[in-house]
Amino acid sequence: MTASTLSSATSAPLSEGTGLSLKKRLARSERRRKLQAALLVAPLLLFILFTFAAPIGKLLWRAVHSPEVAEGLPKTSQIIQAWDGKSVPEEAVFVALAQDLDTAYAEQRLAVPAKRLNYDSPGMLSLLMKAGRKVASFDSENLRQQFIDADPRWGEVETWRVIRNASSSYTDFFLLRALDLTRSASGEIVSVSDDEAIHLDILYRTFWISALVTAACLALSYPLAWLLANLPAKTANLLMICVLLPFWTSLLVRTTAWIVLLQNNGVVNQVMQLLGLFDAPVQLIFNRFGVVVAMTHVLLPFMILPLYSVMKSIPPVYARAAASLGANPWTVFWKVYVPQTLPGVGAGCLLVFIMAVGYYITPALVGGPRDQMLSYFVALHTNETLNWSMAAALAAVLFAATLVLYAIYSRLVGVNNMKLG
Amino acid sequence: MALPDYAGMPEKTVYYGVRVLSGLVLLFLIAPILVIVPLSFNAEAFFTYPMPGLSLRWYLDFFGSAEWQRALYNSLFFGIATTLLSMFLGTLAALGLARPEFPWRGPVMALIISPMIVPLIIAAVGMFLFYADWGLVNTRLGMVLAHTALATPFVVITVTATLTGFDARLLRAAASLGANPVTTFRRVTLPMILPGMVSGGIFAFVTSFDEVVVALFLAGSEQRTLPRQMWSGIREQLSPTILAAATLLVLFSIAMLVTVEMLRRRSERLRGISQ
Numbered sequence: 148m149t150a151s152t153l154s155s156a157t158s159a160p161l162s163e164g165t166g167l168s169l170k171k172r173l174a175r176s177e178r179r180r181k182l183q184a185a186l187l188v189a190p191l192l193l194f195i196l197f198t199f200a201a202p203i204g205k206l207l208w209r210a211v212h213s214p215e216v217a218e219g220l221p222k223t224s225q226i227i228q229a230w231d232g233k234s235v236p237e238e239a240v241f242v243a244l245a246q247d248l249d250t251a252y253a254e255q256r257l258a259v260p261a262k263r264l265n266y267d268s269p270g271m272l273s274l275l276m277k278a279g280r281k282v283a284s285f286d287s288e289n290l291r292q293q294f295i296d297a298d299p300r301w302g303e304v305e306t307w308r309v310i311r312n313a314s315s316s317y318t319d320f321f322l323l324r325a326l327d328l329t330r331s332a333s334g335e336i337v338s339v340s341d342d343e344a345i346h347l348d349i350l351y352r353t354f355w356i357s358a359l360v361t362a363a364c365l366a367l368s369y370p371l372a373w374l375l376a377n378l379p380a381k382t383a384n385l386l387m388i389c390v391l392l393p394f395w396t397s398l399l400v401r402t403t404a405w406i407v408l409l410q411n412n413g414v415v416n417q418v419m420q421l422l423g424l425f426d427a428p429v430q431l432i433f434n435r436f437g438v439v440v441a442m443t444h445v446l447l448p449f450m451i452l453p454l455y456s457v458m459k460s461i462p463p464v465y466a467r468a469a470a471s472l473g474a475n476p477w478t479v480f481w482k483v484y485v486p487q488t489l490p491g492v493g494a495g496c497l498l499v500f501i502m503a504v505g506y507y508i509t510p511a512l513v514g515g516p517r518d519q520m521l522s523y524f525v526a527l528h529t530n531e532t533l534n535w536s537m538a539a540a541l542a543a544v545l546f547a548a549t550l551v552l553y554a555i556y557s558r559l560v561g562v563n564n565m566k567l568g
Numbered sequence: 569m570a571l572p573d574y575a576g577m578p579e580k581t582v583y584y585g586v587r588v589l590s591g592l593v594l595l596f597l598i599a600p601i602l603v604i605v606p607l608s609f610n611a612e613a614f615f616t617y618p619m620p621g622l623s624l625r626w627y628l629d630f631f632g633s634a635e636w637q638r639a640l641y642n643s644l645f646f647g648i649a650t651t652l653l654s655m656f657l658g659t660l661a662a663l664g665l666a667r668p669e670f671p672w673r674g675p676v677m678a679l680i681i682s683p684m685i686v687p688l689i690i691a692a693v694g695m696f697l698f699y700a701d702w703g704l705v706n707t708r709l710g711m712v713l714a715h716t717a718l719a720t721p722f723v724v725i726t727v728t729a730t731l732t733g734f735d736a737r738l739l740r741a742a743a744s745l746g747a748n749p750v751t752t753f754r755r756v757t758l759p760m761i762l763p764g765m766v767s768g769g770i771f772a773f774v775t776s777f778d779e780v781v782v783a784l785f786l787a788g789s790e791q792r793t794l795p796r797q798m799w800s801g802i803r804e805q806l807s808p809t810i811l812a813a814a815t816l817l818v819l820f821s822i823a824m825l826v827t828v829e830m831l832r833r834r835s836e837r838l839r840g841i842s843q
Contacts, residue, residue, distance in 0.1 A: 180669045187664025191657040191680060191720060199683055199717040203690060209697070367621030371590040388825070389594045395821040395828075396601055397778045398797040400814040404600035406806065407615045414603055417616060447597060456637065476578065505687025507781055512802055522689040529693045529785070542690045553685050 167320065176479040209539035214316040219260030220247040224314035232311065232332075235302055241290040245282050252279035260313075265319065266534060268309045274300055275484035300509065308332060321540035326332035326350075346524075353520040356438060356510070364444040364499050365451040365492065372451050372491075394448035402512050406432060409513075438514040445509060446502055450495040453560075457491025472538075490559070498558040504548055521545045601818055608811035615808070623689035636813065638790075639797035643777055645708070646793060650715040655769045657716070658723025659761065665724070666731040682720045688781040691718070696785035706788030714786055722775060723768030730764030731808040732833055733776035763835035767828050774824055 158513035167175075217224045226435035251257040277298060285293045293300040312320070312330065323329055323336060326345040338344065375383045375390075393401065408414050409432040419425040431437055441456045442568045461484070469483045470476070491492050509521035521541060528538035597788040611621035630636050661680060664670055683691065693713050696705060704710030782797035789837055794813060801810045 155762075177669065180667070181671060184664045184667040184670040187667075188661045188670065188676060191724070192676060195621075195680055195683070195720070197716055198695070198713045199691065200679065202694035203686065204694075206690065206694035206700050250798035367593045367596070370586045371593045372569075374586055374590040386594060389598045391825050391829075392822065393597050393601060395774065395825045397795060397814075397817045399780060399795045399823065400604075400817050401600065403802060403806075403810055403814050404604045404619075405796065405809070406802065408600055411613065412614075412616055414617060426691055432754075434685065434780055443597065447593075476582070501685070505689060507689045508799075512799075524685060525689050526692055526784075529696065535697065538693055542693060545687055546690055549685065549687055 162531045173538050175468065204526055206539050207543050209536055209566060210321050210543045211317055211319065213263065213313070213318050213321070213536050215263035216260045216310070216313040217258065217316045219251055219263075220244070220314070220520050222309075223247045223310065227307070227311045227314055230307065232308060234302070235291070235295075235304060236307055238289070238291050240307075241294055241301075242276075245290050248275070248282045252282065263536075264313055267313055267539070268305070270300075271306075271309060274298060274306070283376075298524060307330075320542060321536045324537065325540040325544050331450055340403055346541070349519075349521055349524060352518075353504060356435070356442070356518070356520060357500050357506075359439050360442045360446060360503045361450075361496050361500045363439060364447050365496060367443070367447060367489075368450040368495065369492075372454035372458055375451075375455050376461075385455075390448050390451050393444065394452075398508060399443060402441060405444065405513055409437055420536070433515045435514070435518050438510050438518045441509050441513045442506060443504060445501045449498050449502060451524060453495040453498065454488065454491040457488055457494075461487045494556070495559045497552060497559065501549060501552045501556065504552070605815050605818065607806060608815040609693075610808060613808055615806070615811075626808040627808045629807075629810045630816070633738050633809070635792075636794075636797060636809065637750040639792050639794045642787075642791055643794040646711050646715055647773045647777040649712045650719050651769045651773045653712065653716045654720040654723050654772040655765055658768060658772075659721045659727050659765055661720075662724045662727035662731060662761075662764075663757075666734065667727060680724055681721050683718045688718075688779075691781045692785045695782060699786065705786055706791060708791060710786050711783065711791055711793075714782045715773075715779060718779065718782065719772035719775040722771035724763070726768035726771065727761050730761045734760060763831045767831045767835075770824055770828055774821075777820075 151478065184561075223240065226240050226243045227283070228471065230240065234364050237497070242424045248257065251260070257275060258272075261272045261275035264275065278294065281297050288459075299475075300306050312318075313488045320329070325346050327339050327347045328336050350525065371390075375386060378386070410416070411428040411430065415431060416425060416428045431440075465483050465487070467530070469479045474482070505518075505522055506520060508521050510518055511523055511526075522545065525538050525545065528534045601822055606619070607615055607617075609620045609624065610620045611623040611625070612619070614620075665673060665677065667682075670676075670721060688804050691714075695710075699705050699710045699714075704713065707730075738756050739752055742756045743749075747755065778795060780793070780799055783791075783796040784799065787793060792800075794817070798810055798813060
């Protein structure tokens with residue numbers, strides 16, 4: 148309800164002049180208010196769509212859309228669809244391949260489809276590049292034999308199966324690989340061989356580290372949140388600063404602090420040796436321990452704040468009633484108090500877990516090679532191996548996991564109850 | 569909440585146990601941040617106590633180095649640009665979303681909030697590949713757009729919070745007293761949402777100022793921000809200059825914390841919600 152709609156509605160008498168019924172004019176003004184509200188939101192909505200949603204949509208699309216072979220070797224991709232998949236293809240397929248290789252090599256873009264095929268089967272890159280170099284010198288007669296003479300792998304059914312599988316613009320190859328699955332010769336989904344199976348391990352590791360961090364946050368937060376909720380407001384506010392200061396401090400500052408503290412000759416090792424608890428410096432960083440400690444420190448405020456706000460709202464009468472009815476303190480705590488804090492526990496745990504699953508910076512800086520999480524491999528495939536389809540597939544797995552967790556969170560807590568600070 | 573006189577041994581154990589445990593957790597939270605502050609004044613390039621002597625050489629290094637100065641300038645530039653843009657977009661959207669007649673509130677809200685939920689690495693890689701098509705990688709504009717997308721949800725949330733319980737009759741009262749829409753906004757709506765706008769703006773600034781994942785992908789050497797510079801420093805050679813930068817950032821976060829707390833109290837007082 149804005150002033151403008153009101154003033155325009157009151158400026159004209161209700162029944163005179165316009166010839167429109169009251170009902171129609173009400174409907175019109177209703178529409179206009181809706182439009183005004185929509186226009187206020189529209190700039191941000193469009194902004195988020197273009198700068199944020201579209202990039203992510205396109206990234207996820209890349210996980211299934213992989214046209215490198217279909218575009219790079221168009222004739223072969225088309226003709227091989229009719230292949231029976233049992234024996235080495237006919238001469239016609241080799242003719243198409245020779246033409247595709249010739250064009251692509253001359254235009255210096257053979258590496259694109261060759262690299263894509265190499266993801267499916269290592270060795271394909273060199274096989275195609277070699278054929279690309281030689282194809283110009285081939286006679287146009289009996290190409291099949293010349294290809295096989297140049298490299299016997301052209302006479303293997305497996306080579307052609309790889310080309311056929313990659314010849315479609317749409318593929319589930321990368322998504323399956325992200326879960327350590329692949330398609331067998333007959334098209335069934337099977338597990339990849341053990342030496343290629345790395346992604347499920349990373350996925351388990353990501354969830355395991357996140358679960359450890361969540362558990363550590365809960366264990367550390369519960370007593371502190373309880374104390375903060377039950378202390379006099381003045382003391383509680385003072386102590387709350389200790390919770391909020393890390394919350395406001397730069398992530399990089401906190402990660403740096405942990406590196407300085409946990410180094411072999413760092414403050415923690417010094418203190419421990421002074422107290423006689425360690426005989427020699429202990430490796431505390433660039434391993435799992437360092438990752439869990441640093442991530443717990445970073446995410447702790449996100450557990451304390453929801454727990455605190457729930458505990459603050461619990462009236463003490465239930466605990467008193469239980470005690471007066473003869474329950475011992477443990478029963479009062481476990482059967483009466485804890486159940487009332489469960490909404491806060493659930494909200495805090497989910498929030499911390501969601502944030503932990505997507506973590507990149509802290510594990511990358513304080514973890515060892517065996518402690519890197521899913522995010523690290525998304526970055527690795529984007530920057531180092533340049534296998535963007537694989538990066539997209541791993542991102543899709545991470546995205547799906549986050550979405551599921553978030554759906555649970557919003558059902559439990561509600562988006563509108565999200566508070567800051 | 570003092571311990572009653574009749575408390576027995578178990579009660580005493582719990583009473584002191586919780587306090588000791590909480591004290592340790594508070595120490596865990598605050599100690600790492602405080603430990604690095606004195607080390608930044610160390611005369612030697614070590615990260616250990618006791619320190620051989622005090623000096624300001626790492627601060628001189630920080631303020632004298634062209635790289636760190638450019639990083640500081642870039643961080644402030646992106647922070648301020650992001651704050652202004654996200655305050656504008658976020659406040660407008662929050663005003664629209666708060667109207668009862670706004671259609672499809674659920675899905676729209678979910679989309680607007682999504683930058684807070686989607687893992688940063690997904691956003692960063694997506695933006696990197698998408699912005700490359702538009703020539704926005706390694707540009708200031710690309711960084712501002714990306715940071716604004718990440719920061720605006722905070723403004724929407726804080727302004728929406730100041731609008732909950734907002735009495736729409738105040739607007740009608742203003743209109744009936746002859747105020748035009750602009751005056752109504754300026755004299756009635758704005759004072760109500762201003763604390764939310766400012767604290768949302770601070771959140772937006774800090775989001776941009778602290779952001780490093782997107783900067784890793786979108787910022788070239790010309791657009792390097794402070795956190796990005798610290799990231800390289802940590803990866804290559806941990807120098808005490810990083811601790812000087814970190815100490816300055818801690819001071820900065822204390823200032824932010826105090827400001828937001830003051831604003832929150834003021835807003836609650838204005839809306840008549842007492843603590």
